[in-house]
Amino acid sequence: MAPSSPSSAAAAAPARASSRKRTASAKAELAQEATKRPRKAAASSGKKKVTKPKAKAEKAPRKKKEVEVLGEDEVCAEEPDEEELALGEEDESAASGEQQPEEPAAARKRVAQPIRARNQAGGDKDHGFVGAPFPAGEARSKWPQRYQPTKPRRPEEEEEDPKARCHYRSAKVDEAIYNLGDDVYVMAGENEPHYIGRITEFFEGIDKKCYFTCRWFFRPEDTVISTAKFVNDHTHDPKRVFLSEEKNDNVLECIVLKVNIVHVDPNMDSEAKAQLVAESDLYYDMSYSVAYSTFANITSDTNDNSGISSDVDSEAASPVRTAVLLDLYSGCGGMSTGLCLGSALAGLKLETRWAVDLNSFACKSLKYNHPGTEVRNEKAEDFLALLKEWAILCDTYVHGNNSDPASPSEDEEEDDEPLGKDEFVVEKLLEICYGGSGREKAIYFKVQWKGYGPEEDTWEPIGNLSDCPLKIKEFVQEGHKRNILPLPGDVEVICGGPPCQGISGFNRFRNRKEPLKDEKNQQMVTFMDIVSYLKPKFVLMENVVDILKFADGYLGRYALSRLVSLNYQARLGIMVAGCYGLPQFRMRVFLWGALPAMVLPKYPLPTHDVVVRGGAPNAFSQSIVAYDETQKPTLKKALLLGDAISDLPKVDNFQPHEVMEYGAQPKTEFQSYIRLSRKDMLDYSFGDNTCPEEGKLLDHQPLRLNQDDYDRVQQIPVKKGANFRDLPGVKVGANNIVEWDPEVQRVYLKSGKPLVPDYAMSFIKGRSLKPFGRLWWDETVPTVVTRAEPHNQIILHPNQARVLTVRENARLQGFPDYYRMNGPIKEKYIQVGNAVAVPVARALGYSLGRAYQGEMEGSNPLFTLPDSFTNVGQTVVLARASSVGTPAGEVVEQ
Numbered sequence: 001m002a003p004s005s006p007s008s009a010a011a012a013a014p015a016r017a018s019s020r021k022r023t024a025s026a027k028a029e030l031a032q033e034a035t036k037r038p039r040k041a042a043a044s045s046g047k048k049k050v051t052k053p054k055a056k057a058e059k060a061p062r063k064k065k066e067v068e069v070l071g072e073d074e075v076c077a078e079e080p081d082e083e084e085l086a087l088g089e090e091d092e093s094a095a096s097g098e099q100q101p102e103e104p105a106a107a108r109k110r111v112a113q114p115i116r117a118r119n120q121a122g123g124d125k126d127h128g129f130v131g132a133p134f135p136a137g138e139a140r141s142k143w144p145q146r147y148q149p150t151k152p153r154r155p156e157e158e159e160e161d162p163k164a165r166c167h168y169r170s171a172k173v174d175e176a177i178y179n180l181g182d183d184v185y186v187m188a189g190e191n192e193p194h195y196i197g198r199i200t201e202f203f204e205g206i207d208k209k210c211y212f213t214c215r216w217f218f219r220p221e222d223t224v225i226s227t228a229k230f231v232n233d234h235t236h237d238p239k240r241v242f243l244s245e246e247k248n249d250n251v252l253e254c255i256v257l258k259v260n261i262v263h264v265d266p267n268m269d270s271e272a273k274a275q276l277v278a279e280s281d282l283y284y285d286m287s288y289s290v291a292y293s294t295f296a297n298i299t300s301d302t303n304d305n306s307g308i309s310s311d312v313d314s315e316a317a318s319p320v321r322t323a324v325l326l327d328l329y330s331g332c333g334g335m336s337t338g339l340c341l342g343s344a345l346a347g348l349k350l351e352t353r354w355a356v357d358l359n360s361f362a363c364k365s366l367k368y369n370h371p372g373t374e375v376r377n378e379k380a381e382d383f384l385a386l387l388k389e390w391a392i393l394c395d396t397y398v399h400g401n402n403s404d405p406a407s408p409s410e411d412e413e414e415d416d417e418p419l420g421k422d423e424f425v426v427e428k429l430l431e432i433c434y435g436g437s438g439r440e441k442a443i444y445f446k447v448q449w450k451g452y453g454p455e456e457d458t459w460e461p462i463g464n465l466s467d468c469p470l471k472i473k474e475f476v477q478e479g480h481k482r483n484i485l486p487l488p489g490d491v492e493v494i495c496g497g498p499p500c501q502g503i504s505g506f507n508r509f510r511n512r513k514e515p516l517k518d519e520k521n522q523q524m525v526t527f528m529d530i531v532s533y534l535k536p537k538f539v540l541m542e543n544v545v546d547i548l549k550f551a552d553g554y555l556g557r558y559a560l561s562r563l564v565s566l567n568y569q570a571r572l573g574i575m576v577a578g579c580y581g582l583p584q585f586r587m588r589v590f591l592w593g594a595l596p597a598m599v600l601p602k603y604p605l606p607t608h609d610v611v612v613r614g615g616a617p618n619a620f621s622q623s624i625v626a627y628d629e630t631q632k633p634t635l636k637k638a639l640l641l642g643d644a645i646s647d648l649p650k651v652d653n654f655q656p657h658e659v660m661e662y663g664a665q666p667k668t669e670f671q672s673y674i675r676l677s678r679k680d681m682l683d684y685s686f687g688d689n690t691c692p693e694e695g696k697l698l699d700h701q702p703l704r705l706n707q708d709d710y711d712r713v714q715q716i717p718v719k720k721g722a723n724f725r726d727l728p729g730v731k732v733g734a735n736n737i738v739e740w741d742p743e744v745q746r747v748y749l750k751s752g753k754p755l756v757p758d759y760a761m762s763f764i765k766g767r768s769l770k771p772f773g774r775l776w777w778d779e780t781v782p783t784v785v786t787r788a789e790p791h792n793q794i795i796l797h798p799n800q801a802r803v804l805t806v807r808e809n810a811r812l813q814g815f816p817d818y819y820r821m822n823g824p825i826k827e828k829y830i831q832v833g834n835a836v837a838v839p840v841a842r843a844l845g846y847s848l849g850r851a852y853q854g855e856m857e858g859s860n861p862l863f864t865l866p867d868s869f870t871n872v873g874q875t876v877v878l879a880r881a882s883s884v885g886t887p888a889g890e891v892v893e894q
Contacts, residue, residue: 073824076705076803080759080791110195110216112186112250127173127253128210129202133166139203143167146203162211162249164203171202171212173255178212183282185256186214193219194256196241196282201249210252217241217261217284224293224572224619225561233525234565239277242288242295245859266297266567266596285596286569291622292861293572295564296600299859322349323852326486326536328380328496328527330355332365332821332831334813335495335542337683338841339848344682345869346849350493352685354486356383361823362831369819370685374484378436380498380526386434387533389443390485397476402469425450426468429475430457432485445475491534493848497542497836498523503550515554524555528562531593538601538848539563539593542836545574547589548620556620559591568593569600571861574616574624577814577837579606581670581870583639584781584812586837587615590844594851601851602863604843607870609635610780625862636870641798642777643668644811648700653710653802655701658820662697675817683816691818698820699828700807702797703788711749713790714801716772723773723794724760737766763792770794775804784812786833788826806832814838843869 133139140147146164170179178184178199185194197214205211220226220236241261262280264273277283286295323343327336336352343350355366355375363377376383396402419425431446443462448454465472479485502510502520511518516525524547531539547555556572563570570593577586594600603625612626627633649663666672677694678686705713717726725732731741738761740746747755760771773794775781788803790796795803804812806821806828814837821828846869850856856863 073826074704076703076709076789078706078708079757080789110188110214110246110248112188112195112214112254126175127255128171129168129204130170130172130177131168133168133204136166139164139167143201143203146201162203162205162207162209164211165206165208166204168202168204171210171252171255173252176257178255178258183217183259183261184214185259186250187254187256196259196261198243198261200247202252211249212252212255213247213249216244216246216248217282218244218288220561220564223288223295224290225557225564233529234562236561236565237277239280239282241282241284242286243284243298244288246290263298285567286564287859289859289861292603293560293570293620293623294600294859294861295560295568295570296859297569297596299857321347321853322351323492323537324351324353324490325493325495326491326534327352327355327366328383328494328530329498329523330357330362330366330375330496331359331834332362332819333370334815334835334838335497335540335841337369337685337819338814338836338838338843339493339495339540339845340685341682341838342842342845342847343849343852344684344845345842346846346853348849348852349684350845350849353483354491356380359827359831361821361827362834364822365820365831368822372685372687376433378433380523380530382434382436384526384530384533385441386432386443387485387487387530389434390432390479391487393443393472393476394480394487397473398480402473426465426471427451429465429468429471432475432479433459445472486534488534491536492852493538493540494531494534494536495540495542496527498527500524500543500547500555503544503546503555510550513551515551516558521555524559528559528566531563531568532566535595537595537598538852539568539591540601540844540848541591541593543589543591545587545589545615548574548623549617553617553619556589556591563591563593567596569596569598571600571603572620572623573603573861574620575603575840576606576610576612576625577840578610578638578780579608579612579626580604580837580839580843581608581636581639582812582814582837582839583641583644583779584784584837585610586783587612588836588840590840599851599854599857601844601847602856602861604847604865605633605862607636607843607865608638610638633864638780639670640778640780641775641812643670644674645804645808646777647671648697648805648808648811650800651700651702651802651805653702653713654704655805658701659693659696659698660700674811674814678816678818681816681818683818693820694818697817698807699810700805701825701828702802702805703825703829705790705802708749708751708753709790710801712755712772713796715755716774716796716801718774718799720776720778721769721774723769724756724771725769727756727772730756730761735767739766757791759791768792772796774798781812784809784833786830788829809833814840814842 134142143164145161146167148163150160150163170177172178180199180202182199184197184199186197188195195214196217196219198217199212200215201211201213203211203213219241223242260281262276262283264276264283264285266285268276284298287298288295325336325339327333330336333352333355336355340350340352352366352370352373355363355370355373356378357363357366357375358377358379360377363375367373367375378386426447427450428448429445430448433444433446435441435444437459439459440461444459445462445465446457447460447465448457462472483490500515500521500523502515502518515521527541541559543556543559547553547559560570560572570591572589572591574587574589577584577588590603592601605625605627612624616624647662647664647667649660662675666675678684678691712724712727715727716722716724724730725738728747729741729744730738733739740761749755757771763771770793772790774796775794776798785793785795787793788795788809790803797804797808806825807817809829809832810819810821811817813832813835815832815835816838821831823831843865846865847856847863
């Protein structure tokens with residue numbers, strides 16, 4: 001029976017030297033492995049055999065049906081399935097817009113309320129200014145806006161701040177004296193808790209009323225993290241408040257009483273902090289801003305209101321500092337790849353040391369492109385459980401009393417002992433995992449058996465290896481040395497996009513009241529649990545905008561709240577991929593987190609002129625990363641489809657070769673950049689080695705259309721905007737709804753199926769232009785999707801009878817051409833479509849690199865990328881002429 005605690009089982013194992021023998025697994029486990037190795041015995045000590053392994057039977061040829069099943073991942077389905085139909089309908093619904101939730105109280109201007117009791121029976125209470133006013137010159141110098149003439153106000157303009165006759169240092173309210181800089185409770189609306197503020201002005205208005213100005217504090221429930229009813233995995237200290245830059249003016253009688261608020265350095269020793277907090281009413285250690293939902297260290301540049309910081313334009317320096325990254329829900333590695341590329345340009349060598357994903361093909365793709373990365377194909381929750389058990393094993397065998405290495409004599413002892421029934425010799429432990437593949441929740445080791453080949457390796461629970469403590473010790477010590485798994489404090493950056501399938505339109509039973517009770521949304525919690533356990537310096541979470549829309553942004557608010565509860569600085573931004581040099585729109589949410597000792601990274605402003613319209617809910621409208629409407633930056637022109645793919649060779653509907661020649665020179669700046677080598681791209685993942693396919697064109701393969709769809713696509717006209725509506729028998733009636741043309745007899749294919757399928761006519765009630773839609777050179781793509789079927793999306797090549805290839809989709813996502821995908825065709829599309837757009841991650845990586853090195857200080861959430869950021873590569877654009885049907889932008893070598 002396996003012990004209750006795997007690590008304790010290993011520690012409690014006999015100290016004898018039998019490091020190579022183990023008792024056979026439970027019979028159920030043996031039954032599962034029966035096809036892999038003999039059930040009874042293997043070699044004992046290498047000196048004699050008890051039973052010879054049977055010769056392996058030759059594999060029988062696959063049946064015809066099995067061949068067809070395998071081919072499903074290479075050929076387009078004949079008709080759209082339920083998911084494909086839902087995908088198109090969801091996109092249509094998103095395009096039409098959703099009802100926006102009301103703006104939260106935290107985003108609205110605070111208006112204090114005079115205490116009604118003071119205006120009732122008993123007459124006015126004693127309140128007014130104390131002492132002489134500020135000298136006129138000093139007051140005008142400190143608060144010049146108060147003494148400027150009042151301007152005529154248009155109806156649509158906000159009311160001006162009150163003008164002052166004079167300013168004071170102190171005031172008296174209900175016998176209590178208040179001074180500038182005091183923290184006070186201020187009367188809020190009926191049935192609302194008192195506001196909390198810091199007095200920054202006392203002045204008499206030109207209307208002869210007595211005013212004070214407050215700089216507001218926010219309780220956690222007053223901020224953007226207020227409205228979600230979180231699971232019980234974290235709380236906020238009721239004494240903790242956040243200082244903001246928000247100020248406004250109120251009449252003097254709104255002051256209720258003083259409150260003792262202390263500033264706590266977020267890096268203060270825990271004992272000193274506890275004592276300081278105990279002696280105060282409230283404390284603050286961070287600032288809060290509605291813009292970009294920012295919780296950050298208190299900075300000294302509070303008077304800088306530009307909202308944007310600038311970078312000195314300088315050439316990239318050789319990386320001198322290094323950092324390691326864990327990529328959770330990594331997919332094929334788009335996010336971590338971009339972060340590493342951008343960090344390198346900022347002078348930081350960021351290395352993807354570990355990656356975790358449930359998709360085995362995506363893991364193989366990441367491993368191929370990042371050979372030095374420890375890639376784990378498992379559930380994130382199993383990964384977290386393994387990390388905790390690994391820490392115990394390391395404490396036992398690396399840092400504890402059992403950490404001394406085994407001697408050769410110990411290792412060889414008992415070789416001559418006869419093996420019992422169902423006993424085998426352990427040659428070596430190869431890998432470690434926690435549960436998975438239907439196994440019970442426990443530590444498992446992958447075992448190499450003495451006398452057997454790799455095909456006979458099996459996964460064994462740690463309880464069955466209790467007679468092999470030396471082998472366990474050897475594995476743990478070697479694994480710790482190679483850093484195969486991170487321990488708390490080892491990880492400097494965690495990035496990832498936890499899937500939240502519970503908010504998808506595919507889920508008909510979405511839990512709108514408590515989304516985190518839906519198992520399909522639990523990965524958000526797991527992601528934060530891993531952050532909580534490993535405590536990295538930086539966190540970057542990516543997700544769809546729906547986490548800010550669904551259930552009033554419940555999941556987005558939870559993520560922010562959890563980071564803040566862990567004492568991370570946090571900042572949330574919404575970025576559009578096209579703004580960073582891609583011909584697709586693709587809006588996504590990015591959440592930064594940084595420990596108090598680190599600089600909180602900023603969001604890079606757009607480099608390309610893409611118009612961003614809507615897409616974000618009202619409560620997060622101030623989180624869209626874009627220039628202010630009043631600013632007129634010089635940006636590069638938005639990229640079009642032709643800029644990205646016009647240099648790629650023509651291929652047929654069926655193209656079996658994963659590697660091929662380009663056959664032509666790049667035609668645009670983007671194409672020259674995307675073809676750069678790893679070395680020129682500042683990609684260090686291969687070290688000094690050269691990728692075998694360097695300079696070759698990879699994955700330029702389309703999903704093969706079935707014969708019926710291929711016959712349909714061949715009849716779609718080669719023109720802009722073409723789709724199924726251009727086929728014979730279809731006419732467009734009132735309200736742009738398609739209908740059958742009664743004057744045209746319905747056309748049928750060779751197979752007997754109709755040329756125009758019924759599902760195309762009925763999709764989105766006949767209003768959609770998507771079925772069998774053709775892209776065009778001078779267009780942008782809304783977003784790269786995970787499926788390549790043309791039934792309900794516009795994905796046909798501009799002038800070829802096929803869908804876009806994997807490489808063309810990868811170009812639209814900004815993957816360098818040297819980045820190779822693994823798996824069947826459909827799996828490659830899934831990997832590319834699920835990835836974070838590499839240029840967006842690259843821009844964020846530059847910000848991370850600067851922040852990691854202590855640069856980019858200040859409260860401004862945005863910064864401008866240097867010119868050198870977009871001038872990587874040795875090409876120069878000579879022309880940017882574009883016309884319908886013509887690929888845009890010719891380039892020549894410098």
